[in-house]
Structure formats: structure tokens, C-alpha cells
Amino acid sequence: MRVAVVDDEKDMRLSITQWLTLSGYETESYSSAEDALAQIGSDYPGIVVTDIKMPGMDGMQFLKRIMALDTTLPVILITGHGDVPMAVEAMRLGAFNFLEKPFNPEALTQLVKLAIQNRRSSLSNRDLRSELSDGSKIIKKLAGTSKFMEKLKEDILDFSQSDAPILIEGETGSGKTLVAHAVHAVSQKSSKKLITVHCGAFNNETISKRLFGPTNDDENFLSAFEEARGGTLILEDIETLNKEAQGKLLEKLVKLENSLETRVITICNHVSSVLPKNLLREDLYFRLSSLKISVPPLRKRSADILDLFSQYTIIFSGEYGCSPPLLTSDQSSQLLQSPWQGNVRQLINVAEQVIMQTRRGEVNLTSLLLETDDKTEIATTSEGKPLKEYVEAFEKSLIEKFMRKHKGSINKVMEELLIPRRTLNEKMAKYSLQRNDYLE
Numbered sequence: 001m002r003v004a005v006v007d008d009e010k011d012m013r014l015s016i017t018q019w020l021t022l023s024g025y026e027t028e029s030y031s032s033a034e035d036a037l038a039q040i041g042s043d044y045p046g047i048v049v050t051d052i053k054m055p056g057m058d059g060m061q062f063l064k065r066i067m068a069l070d071t072t073l074p075v076i077l078i079t080g081h082g083d084v085p086m087a088v089e090a091m092r093l094g095a096f097n098f099l100e101k102p103f104n105p106e107a108l109t110q111l112v113k114l115a116i117q118n119r120r121s122s123l124s125n126r127d128l129r130s131e132l133s134d135g136s137k138i139i140k141k142l143a144g145t146s147k148f149m150e151k152l153k154e155d156i157l158d159f160s161q162s163d164a165p166i167l168i169e170g171e172t173g174s175g176k177t178l179v180a181h182a183v184h185a186v187s188q189k190s191s192k193k194l195i196t197v198h199c200g201a202f203n204n205e206t207i208s209k210r211l212f213g214p215t216n217d218d219e220n221f222l223s224a225f226e227e228a229r230g231g232t233l234i235l236e237d238i239e240t241l242n243k244e245a246q247g248k249l250l251e252k253l254v255k256l257e258n259s260l261e262t263r264v265i266t267i268c269n270h271v272s273s274v275l276p277k278n279l280l281r282e283d284l285y286f287r288l289s290s291l292k293i294s295v296p297p298l299r300k301r302s303a304d305i306l307d308l309f310s311q312y313t314i315i316f317s318g319e320y321g322c323s324p325p326l327l328t329s330d331q332s333s334q335l336l337q338s339p340w341q342g343n344v345r346q347l348i349n350v351a352e353q354v355i356m357q358t359r360r361g362e363v364n365l366t367s368l369l370l371e372t373d374d375k376t377e378i379a380t381t382s383e384g385k386p387l388k389e390y391v392e393a394f395e396k397s398l399i400e401k402f403m404r405k406h407k408g409s410i411n412k413v414m415e416e417l418l419i420p421r422r423t424l425n426e427k428m429a430k431y432s433l434q435r436n437d438y439l440e
Contacts (some may be wrong), residue, residue: 001025001026001045001046001047001116001119001120002025002026002027002028002044002045002046002047003020003025003026003027003028003046003047003048003049003112003116004027004028004029004030004036004039004040004044004046004047004048004049004050005017005020005027005028005029005030005049005050006029006030006031006032006033006036006048006049006050006051006054006059006062007029007031007050007051007054007078008031008032008051008054008055009051010031012051012078013029013031014029016049016078016108017029019105019108019109020049020108020109020112023109023112025112025116026046028046032054032055032056032057033050033054033056033057033058033059033061033062033065034056034057036048036050036062037057037062037065037066040066040069040073041069041070042069042070042073043070043123043126044070044073045119045123046116046119047073047074047075047076047096047112047115047116047119048066048073048074048075048076049075049076049078049108049112050062050063050075050076050077050078051077051078051079052077052078052079052080052083052086052087052090053079053080053083059077059078059079059090060086060089060090060093062075063075063077063090063093063094063095064093067093067094071094071191072118072119072122072126072191073119074096074115074116074118074119075090075094075095075096076095076096076097076098076099076108076111076112076115077090077095077097077098077099078098078099078101078103079098079099079100079101080100080101081100081101084098084100087100096111096114096115096118097111097114097115099111118193121194122191124181126185126190142156142175142178142179142182143304143307143308143311144301144303144304144307144308145303145304145307145431145432146301146302146303146304148296148300148301149296149301149304152179152293152295152296155293156179156182156183156186156293157186159183159291159293160182160183160184160186160187161187161188162291163189163263164290164291165253165263165264165265165266165287165288165289165290165291166180166183166263166264166265166266166289166290166291166292166293167238167265167266167267167268167285167288167289167291167292167293168180168265168266168267168268168292168293168295169267169268169269169270169271169292169293169294169295170269170271170294170295170296170297171269171271171295171297171343172269172342172343172345173342173343173344173345173346174295174296174297174298174343174344175295175343175344176267176269176295177196177234177236177267179293179295180234180265180267181194181234183232183265183293184231184232184234184263184265187232187263189230189231189232189263192230192231192232193227193228193229193230193231193232194228194231194232194234195224195227195228195231195232195233195234196233196234196236197210197211197224197233197234197235197236198236198237199235199236199237199238199240199241199245200236200237200240201237204242204244204245207241207242207245208244208245208248209223210223210224211223211224211225211235211245211248211249211252212225212248212252213225213226225252225256225262228262229261229262230261230262231262231263232262232263232264232265233262233263233264233265234265234266234267235264235265235266235267236267237267237268237269238266238267238268238280238288239268239269239270239279239280241280243281246280246281246284247281249284250281250283250284250287253284253287253288254287264288266288268280271294297340297343298340298343298344298346298347299339299340302336302393303392303393305335305336305340305347305393306327306332306335306336306393306394306396306397306400307396308344308347309327309335309347309350309351310324310397310400312347312348312351312352313325313351313354313355315351316351316352316354316355317355317358319355320355320356320359321359322355322358322359323358324355324358325354325355325358325363326401326404326405327397327401329394329398331363331365332394332397332398333394334365334366334369335365335369336393336394338369350365350368350369353368354368392431395427395431396427396431396433398417399413399417399424399427399428399431399433400433402416402417403433403435403437403438404438406438407438407439408435408436408437408438408439410424410435
């Protein structure tokens with residue numbers, strides 16, 4: 001993430017850029033707003049720090065031009081004492097915050113840190129929204145073509161149109177947080193704040209203050225609900241809330257019911273059929289679950305396992321600078337038959353370790369699966385999978401394997417698999433495989 005520093009005064013410009021560079025930030029400096037605008041677009045990977053008083057286009061005009069490009073791009077204003085009312089007006093127009101000269105450099109660093117976190121979140125949500133609305137990109141985040149995943153994607157797109165509370169339930173590692181982010185990213189609140197609170201990370205007193213605000217006059221910070229006002233509030237591990245906090249949360253949701261100003265999404269590491277009754281108040285549960293999304297465990301998505309594994313090995317091979325391995329029939333079978341106790345999170349770990357082993361020249365998938373299963377505390381399931389799912393997943397993986405091996409050459413794949421062109425074309429269509437994806 002970059003920091004664009006805009007100031008017509010050379011000494012001030014150099015002072016700010018040097019301080020931020022020493023603080024670990026990548027900086028760009030401009031002597032005028034016009035020069036900065038020539039380089040800053042709607043997808044600018046960073047934030048802007050600008051003076052208000054400048055010749056030509058001043059800070060206020062600059063802010064308006066940036067807001068016209070991208071309302072989520074954070075702009076921090078540097079202002080003189082007499083410009084404070086102007087800076088307050090700038091906040092109303094969309095500025096992230098302002099600092100009055102002379103200011104403490106540490107205060108600037110803290111503001112820049114918060115602004116970059118905000119920018120990173122908004123760009124991530126924008127990318128996810130694009131992927132969800134584009135069928136060719138959605139697989140990058142919510143991968144899979146199984147019936148479970150197709151329903152999940154439909155639920156995300158449908159529920160995002162409402163401001164009612166959503167409860168997302170599922171096993172640990174199944175991707176519930178990603179689903180929550182996806183709902184926000186495709187909703188009308190996508191340009192607004194997204195605040196996440198991990199309820200299990202705080203003690204009883206602290207979580208109450210974090211959610212509902214300070215109780216002492218000498219404490220000065222916003223509650224999570226105030227911080228997320230107008231946007232989306234995600235409450236993870238909702239089942240860990242103590243009874244007192246659950247009561248306050250219920251009262252808060254009742255007050256919000258008519259305005260629906262803030263979207264509340266809760267995440268629970270249980271499913272309703274096995275949720276212990278002593279964890280959540282029944283009246284709170286039913287209010288939180290006005291809309292409910294159940295994220296399926298990986299073992300119920302056997303048709304997606306080889307797809308997911310292939311995608312993550314490709315991602316990690318790029319990071320580690322090596323080629324992704326071509327799985328043998330035995331390795332594909334092992335992946336399909338693994339219980340995946342840790343769900344997608346476990347699969348990602350295995351995929352990364354496979355790439356690390358590939359760099360050393362030998363892959364022992366069996367030991368990796370046994371090792372990660374041993375580290376996972378979730379009980380192993382005895383649920384089976386229909387033979388048809390095994391066969392189709394394996395068939396798809398073989399076609400993908402040889403398409404990669406032969407760089408999209410249909411004739412060579414036909415020869416290797418001993419099947420006619422028509423049969424290969426039908427199976428590629430069935431599994432949504434495109435020859436162009438394998439060309440080099």
C-alpha cells in the first residue's frame with residue numbers, strides 16, 4: 001500500500017515522506033494536486049495525505065475530485081489552525097480525517113495506519129464483489145461447482161439484497177468468514193465500513209465494552225455498533241458471548257430493527273441441529289437467524305476437493321517459484337477419500353506443504369494428510385460419499401492433469417486418454433473446462 005503525499009511546500013513534503021518512509025510505508029510525493037490526480041485512479045492501491053492550502057487546485061477541490069473517482073479512497077488533510085472549520089466540512093464531504101499543524105508525527109503514523117487498513121479492506125471487498133458478479137472469477141474465492149456451492153453462491157447473492165440479520169453456521173475451517181465478507185461485498189453497503197469483532201477473543205467485561213461502548217466517562221472510544229454505523233458488523237464466535245452480553249445484544253437488535261441502518265452478520269461454529277441449547281438464548285438465536293446460511297463441510301463437497309487443491313497448489317507454486325505437481329491417480333484418490341476434519345483450512349495447509357515438498361523433489365501426500373488430521377481436533381466423520389461423486393471428481397482431475405501436461409493440446413489429450421474428440425468435448429463441457437485456460 002502506498003501513501004501519496006501532496007504539498008506545495010517542499011520542506012513539509014520532504015518531512016512527511018521521510019517520516020512515513022522511516023515508519024515502513026511506501027511513499028509518493030507531489031508538489032500539486034494536479035500532478036497527483038494524473039497518477040491516482042479509482043483503484044489506487046493506497047491513501048492520500050494532502051495539505052489544504054495550495055495554489056491552483058486546493059485541498060478541498062482535490063478532495064472533491066478524488067471522491068468523484070472513488071468515495072472509499074481515504075484522504076487525510078493537513079490543515080493550519082484557521083482551516084479547521086474547512087477541514088470539518090471536508091470530513092462531511094468524505095475525508096478520512098485531518099491533522100492540525102503543528103502535529104505529532106506519531107499521530108500522523110497512526111492515522112495513516114488506520115487509513116491503509118480501511119483502504120485494504122475496501123479494495124478487498126471490491127475485488128470480491130467483482131468476482132462474485134463474474135462467473136469466470138468467482139472460483140478464485142468461493143471455489144467449487146458442487147450443488148452445495150452453487151446454492152451457497154445463490155444464497156449470498158439473494159441475502160445481500162436484504163438488511164436483515166444473517167446467521168452463518170458451519171464447522172471450523174469451512175469458510176464462514178469468507179462468506180460473511182462476500183455478503184457485504186455484493187450488498188448496497190459494500191462501500192461502507194466492514195467491522196469484525198471476534199467475540200471469543202475478549203473477557204466478559206471487555207467484550208461488552210467493545211460491542212456497546214465504554215461505561216466510564218474517562219473512556220473515549222466508539223462501540224463496534226457505532227464504528228460500523230451504516231455498514232456491516234460481523235460478530236464471529238457468537239456462541240461464546242456470555243448471557244449478559246447476549247441480553248444487551250438482543251436489546252440492540254430490537255432497536256435496530258426499524259432502521260436497519262447497520263447490517264449484523266453473526267458467525268457460529270456450530271450448526272443449528274447440534275447447537276447446545278445453553279450456548280445461545282433462544283430468542284436471540286431466532287432474531288439473529290432471520291436469514292441463515294449453512295456452509296457445508298468439505299467432506300460433503302467431494303466434487304470440489306480436487307478443484308480446490310489444484311487452485312491452491314497453483315497459487316502457492318507462484319509464491320514459492322516452482323511448478324505445481326501433476327497428481328498421480330493414487331494421490332487424487334487419497335485426496336478424495338480424506339475425511340478433511342479441518343475442512344478448507346486443512347486443505348490449504350496441505351496444498352502449501354505439497355508445494356514446499358515439490359521444491360525438494362519428493363511429495364509424500366500420505367504423511368501430510370495423516371499429520372494434518374492428527375493436528376485437527378474435530379471428530380472424524382463416518383459419512384460416506386456416493387460412488388458417482390468419486391468417479392466424476394477423479395475423471396475431471398485426469399482431464400485437467402493431461403490438459404496441463406500437454407498445454408491445451410486436444411489431440412495429445414485424446415491420445416493419452418484413448419477417447420474420441422466428441423467424448424472429450426462432452427466431458428470438458430460437463431466439468432466446465434476451457435481449453436484456453438491451459439494454453440501457454
